[in-house]
Amino acid sequence: MTLSPLGEDSFRHEHARLVAILTCDLGIRHFADVEDAVQSAMLSAVEQWPLHGSPNKPSAWLYRVARNQLLGDLRKSNRRRQLLAKDYSKTIDANRSDASTDDDEQNRCLLRMLFLCCNDVVPEESRLAFTLKTLCGFSVKEISVRLFANEESIYKRISRAKTNLRQIRLKNEVLMADDFKMRMPSVQRVLYLMFTEGYLSVDAESSIRIELCHEAIRLALLLASHRDGDQPETSALIALMLLNTARLNSRQDHAGGLLLLEEQDRTKWNRKSIAEGMVWLEKSSTGEHFSRYHCEAGIAAAHCLSPSFAETRWGDIVKSYSVLAKFVDVPVHRLNHALAIAENDGPASGLDFLRLYQPPSWLAGSYMWSAVSADLHFRCGQQELAIAFYETAIATVPTKAIGKLIQRRFDYIRR
Numbered sequence: 001m002t003l004s005p006l007g008e009d010s011f012r013h014e015h016a017r018l019v020a021i022l023t024c025d026l027g028i029r030h031f032a033d034v035e036d037a038v039q040s041a042m043l044s045a046v047e048q049w050p051l052h053g054s055p056n057k058p059s060a061w062l063y064r065v066a067r068n069q070l071l072g073d074l075r076k077s078n079r080r081r082q083l084l085a086k087d088y089s090k091t092i093d094a095n096r097s098d099a100s101t102d103d104d105e106q107n108r109c110l111l112r113m114l115f116l117c118c119n120d121v122v123p124e125e126s127r128l129a130f131t132l133k134t135l136c137g138f139s140v141k142e143i144s145v146r147l148f149a150n151e152e153s154i155y156k157r158i159s160r161a162k163t164n165l166r167q168i169r170l171k172n173e174v175l176m177a178d179d180f181k182m183r184m185p186s187v188q189r190v191l192y193l194m195f196t197e198g199y200l201s202v203d204a205e206s207s208i209r210i211e212l213c214h215e216a217i218r219l220a221l222l223l224a225s226h227r228d229g230d231q232p233e234t235s236a237l238i239a240l241m242l243l244n245t246a247r248l249n250s251r252q253d254h255a256g257g258l259l260l261l262e263e264q265d266r267t268k269w270n271r272k273s274i275a276e277g278m279v280w281l282e283k284s285s286t287g288e289h290f291s292r293y294h295c296e297a298g299i300a301a302a303h304c305l306s307p308s309f310a311e312t313r314w315g316d317i318v319k320s321y322s323v324l325a326k327f328v329d330v331p332v333h334r335l336n337h338a339l340a341i342a343e344n345d346g347p348a349s350g351l352d353f354l355r356l357y358q359p360p361s362w363l364a365g366s367y368m369w370s371a372v373s374a375d376l377h378f379r380c381g382q383q384e385l386a387i388a389f390y391e392t393a394i395a396t397v398p399t400k401a402i403g404k405l406i407q408r409r410f411d412y413i414r415r
Helices: 008-026 028-052 058-075 079-095 103-117 124-134 140-146 151-166 177-199 210-225 232-245 271-283 292-304 314-327 331-345 347-355 367-379 383-396 400-414
Strands: none
Touching: 008 028, 008 058, 008 103, 008 210, 028 058, 028 151, 103 124, 103 151, 103 177, 103 210, 124 140, 124 151, 124 177, 140 151, 140 177, 177 210, 177 232, 210 232, 232 271, 232 292, 271 292, 292 314, 314 331, 331 347, 331 367, 347 367, 367 383, 367 400, 383 400
């Protein structure tokens, strides 16, 4: 027995695991019952474990409590649900232990749930918000930042997704090859957003959430092992994750503050992860498929293979961003594109490129747009404008850590 309660990353993993297993048993139409039972089990753990110590097999304990809660809820309801509870009880008594399933079965359930949640009957933004909340453990705030929407809108999207999924008939829960193919882009995007949140988090306590990055990689590798998920886009996504993960150890100083790329100690970069990332990048080049993930992985590779910041092949990175813009219109990419142009052709060229773009309202007032604008204006000698943008950036940052990073960048430029 141990005395430590569930940590945040354990909570996230166990929540997703239990929801996937129990929903695989009962069906997506009963998702609300499953989610209530899982949350009840988690709450019991948070309340009991600090007082009595956590069990030797926490996963089995959580599964047993969630299962019993679910059966109890079903038995208290109408006759049809009572019969469902009886059938479900027989099934798990015959086929399941308290540990619920082996790792392979758990992974199969989790992968199936990803595709069920990404059902195309649900609008894309709603299915993304729902999946990030349910299977990835994101808070509404984290989802709102990643999907560039306010929190009220995210609540509505999640509610809308739940309503749509409750109406799915049983036959629509049997996934065919076409279902996997159609839903694959949404699943890949969910994993991409999951990794992005881990790489630079909006969580107030942790700027980098390594466990979240590792979980995204684990799920992406699981997706690649599936016959329908083994495709160039998935390989490129894995390459992107591994190449960026390789730099995590150098992105913070001894006090936990974020470091600029030019400040990072490249001897701390994980060469094994870089090598594995390059293998997956090469694997992604097979066939005729080319995607945004190929472009972004290529940019990550250019950084990882550069011996120093000064020796970075900025021209190649600028070209990659130009290609990326043809695949997906992500305004944040334009900011990185402008910075790459500034390094390759000078800050005036980067600022000219940025001025040609009319940002959407949500971006124009954001810390990201303001920080890049402050950077380029100051490097071009336009100090008054730079300071105005800088003040807006500091006022709108989602976390103190990101605010300190912008302050460090501004101090670095002035020096």
